[in-house]
Amino acid sequence: MTPAAERILARDPRALARAATWIENRHPEAEALLKELFPYTGRALVIGVTGPPGAGKSTLCDQFACKIRAEGKTVAIVAVDPSSPFSGGAILGDRVRMLRHHADPGVFIRSLATRGWLGGLARAAAEVTMLMDAAGFDVALVETVGAGQDEIDIARLAGVTLVALAPGMGDDIQAIKAGMMEIADVFIINKSDLPGAAKLERELKASVGLAHRPDGWAPKIVGTIASQGEGISEALAAAREYSQRGADPSRQAGIWSARLREMLRDRLLDRIPPEEFTGLGREVAERRRDPYSIVHDLLAKY
Amino acid sequence: MTPAAERILARDPRALARAATWIENRHPEAEALLKELFPYTGRALVIGVTGPPGAGKSTLCDQFACKIRAEGKTVAIVAVDPSSPFSGGAILGDRVRMLRHHADPGVFIRSLATRGWLGGLARAAAEVTMLMDAAGFDVALVETVGAGQDEIDIARLAGVTLVALAPGMGDDIQAIKAGMMEIADVFIINKSDLPGAAKLERELKASVGLAHRPDGWAPKIVGTIASQGEGISEALAAAREYSQRGADPSRQAGIWSARLREMLRDRLLDRIPPEEFTGLGREVAERRRDPYSIVHDLLAKY
DSSP: OOHHHHHHHTTOHHHHHHHHHHHHTTOHHHHHHHHHHGGGOSOSEEEEEEBOTTSOHHHHHHHHHHHHHHTTOOEEEEEEEOBOTTTOOBSSOSHHHHHHHTTOTTEEEEEEEOOSSTTHHHHHHHHHHHHHHHTTOSEEEEEEOBOSHHHHHHHHHSSEEEEEEOSOOOTTHHHHHHHHHTTOSEEEEOSTTSTTHHHHHHHHHHHHHHOOOTTOOOOEEEEOBGGGTBTHHHHHHHHHHHHHTOOOHHHHHHHHHHHHHHHHHHHHHHTSOHHHHHHHHHHHHTTSSOHHHHHHHHHHHO | OOHHHHHHHTTOHHHHHHHHHHHHTTOHHHHHHHHHHGGGOSOSEEEEEEBOTTSOHHHHHHHHHHHHHHTTOOEEEEEEEOBOTTTOOBSSOSHHHHHHHTTOTTEEEEEEEOOSSTTHHHHHHHHHHHHHHHTTOSEEEEEEOBOSHHHHHHHHHSSEEEEEEOSOOOTTHHHHHHHHHTTOSEEEEOSTTSTTHHHHHHHHHHHHHHOOOTTOOOOEEEEOBGGGTBTHHHHHHHHHHHHHTOOOHHHHHHHHHHHHHHHHHHHHHHTSOHHHHHHHHHHHHTTSSOHHHHHHHHHHHO
16 A cells, blocks of 8 residues: 555545645546545445535535534535636635634545536546545535536535525526436525525425435425524434435446546547647637537547 | 528528537537538627526526617527436426517527536537527527536637626625636626625626736626616627627637537547446446546557
8 A cells, every 4th residue: 555545544634635636636646546545435424515505505514514523423525616717726715614623633624626627526526525435534525516517416426415505595596496306315494594494495395295216215305504503413314314225326336337437538538638629729710620520530540 | 501501591490499409419410510500600799698596697688689689680599507417308498588589580599408417518508509600690698507617618608708696695606706707708787776786896896806817808897687678788788899809819719629629528438338337337336346447448448
């Protein structure tokens, strides 16, 4: 075993931080390390927390972490942040949350920023979660901001997916709920003391009643007031109830099948030098060549 | 020229609808058609409209369409919807909006749903927009729901990107604004009669003042009340002002360079039968093999 892998298994915070950076930056060391750590994965309870902006996901995750720590268990939070497509930098920091937990080696928090095109964030989130799993954290919370396809992909990687909603979130809430209806194992109605909570619960109950999931699970609906710590135990209990039914083997196999495709696609493309595309992009932008012929020629070449 | 392409150039609504379905489903006819139509693209003003849920993007697009029609110009709306990752079906329909414009051949509306993993939605949105461009619509509005990476990718495909916000959208709004700060050519403060509009405008002005874009453009900030048609002309004028500065050739070349990579990646993967991945996914889920070794072997094989 390499020293880097040993330090991960020992949950060394600096080694974890460095490995997460390797993963984010697609550093060559990352793959060798993850390959070495893979046999140690599959033990953590991975809880995905997603939902629209304003639902209070960060506060929920913070409260889950406190609760898990109070049980004497360890927890990692992988927070997926929006970022600037120009600069590639993370916007939200871990700083605020770090302050609360910084002296506690039983909590590890890592934010991931969007990197470029093509699902790179879902890959990085999955790999950093594997890292935390291998490191022996009892629970990994994977928190995503927003409700796009990326977030849905990330939520699907979790063993159990919590969708957080809050009352009175505007016109598009119907669409969001619908888009997330079938990935939610547990619905959290956060800020459940606000007007509209009962209405939201009724709507969710009606939707849950109509859904027929292949695994036969009827998603639980739990009310919380995360800012006051209310309902946190119940939400965590619902997540555990789902996960303790035993992992759905076809779900796991499906997730890995999709991830293998993604990994292979990345590797295939790595073989073509990026400079090749720069000049070709200009030719298409100037309408000198059509993109379909170019791709045809590249396929013949590589 | 094939009859299908001729009918697209003649803006035949049925031919457009069928071609969009081909694109969504990755039907083999789609590529040949797009290749044939490519020389006719690059003339439409493509306006991306994005922003968080609840900002009123649909209403804004609807009002833009009315305004553009009132000028005697034609308009296509490509609406990117969230969808169920299990069923793959669209959630929001075009139905409500279709009712308003259904008798008008100068408006074409198409919703696209999320299809599986790996940026398929951004590809479909780009190709349907090309189709509308080739068909000779003066303006193509590309509307995305949500604020994930997919939406940002889609927004980047546009010649000009509008980011719609509304006052009082909760805690995560700072993050959303930051993530979208550098893709926004124009900020729309919709529902600008609501409390908090002035504060949002101040915050945006401060952020815009700090940003240094490579193209030297200072994003405009326009207030609208889309539900009452207020500010629509001003928002459209701001979009046109940006686009009339002349397309940034490096932006266009960069977009095409990224799209070529994506297209090539798709084609490379098409060569591997999907069944190959199903069994391998199971092996990884059961920890019988690690994914990195599998990808290594697949690369050697193909």
